[in-house]
Amino acid sequence: MRSLAVQGVLPRGDLELLAQVRSLAHWHTSHRYFSHCGHETRMAQAGYRRDCPSCLAVHFPRTDPVVIMLIADGDKALIGHPHRLAEGVYTTLAGFMEPGETIEQAVRREVMEESSVRVSDVTFMKSQPWPFPTSLMLGCVGKAESRDIVLGDNELEDCRWFPRDEVREILAGRHPEGLHVPPEISIAHWLIRTWADAEA
Ligand SMILES: [Zn+2]
Numbered sequence: 001m002r003s004l005a006v007q008g009v010l011p012r013g014d015l016e017l018l019a020q021v022r023s024l025a026h027w028h029t030s031h032r033y034f035s036h037c038g039h040e041t042r043m044a045q046a047g048y049r050r051d052c053p054s055c056l057a058v059h060f061p062r063t064d065p066v067v068i069m070l071i072a073d074g075d076k077a078l079i080g081h082p083h084r085l086a087e088g089v090y091t092t093l094a095g096f097m098e099p100g101e102t103i104e105q106a107v108r109r110e111v112m113e114e115s116s117v118r119v120s121d122v123t124f125m126k127s128q129p130w131p132f133p134t135s136l137m138l139g140c141v142g143k144a145e146s147r148d149i150v151l152g153d154n155e156l157e158d159c160r161w162f163p164r165d166e167v168r169e170i171l172a173g174r175h176p177e178g179l180h181v182p183p184e185i186s187i188a189h190w191l192i193r194t195w196a197d198a199e200a
Pocket of ligand 1: 041052056057
């Protein structure tokens with residue numbers, strides 16, 4: 001599913017349908033039993049609910065919010081290389097929201113944990129379902145309040161401040177180190193390109 005999305009071999013509408021189905025199917029296979037009473041649950045409402053016939057509890061498909069953020073300090077952007085991505089791929093920082101957090105707090109916490117950079121203003125830009133299996137990406141931009149990078153929580157292998165010109169080179173496939181960003185379908189790509197295209 002992820003390969004189909006990244007390679008762009010399907011029309012967008014078909015891809016969105018498939019993503020919806022894929023996410024729901026994952027939920028059904030991972031929620032066959034109610035974790036509280038242990039009874040097997042039953043599908044209801046055309047697959048958008050699972051009911052426990054024993055204690056009558058009802059369950060709905062889950063969505064996991066993830067903050068993903070372009071952190072900028074004037075004309076430089078904070079972009080890193082996570083261990084999980086292919087060599088040379090640099091992207092925006094991201095992480096799962098925690099219970100009880102606002103989007104803004106999650107952005108500041110994640111950036112602090114991963115890079116030790118302090119963030120002040122956070123602006124929500126747009127969202128994107130990322131059903132691998134059930135994420136909802138919340139794309140934000142944030143303003144850096146500090147510059148020193150100290151990698152933390154073992155998420156990133158590298159993280160740097162990239163000047164806007166260098167980000168434009170990466171996007172154009174002309175970076176001297178051969179760095180590149182995630183594919184166009186990803187919100188990370190959109191966040192990076194939108195920032196790079198803006199005037200300083
Ligand atoms: Zn039950």
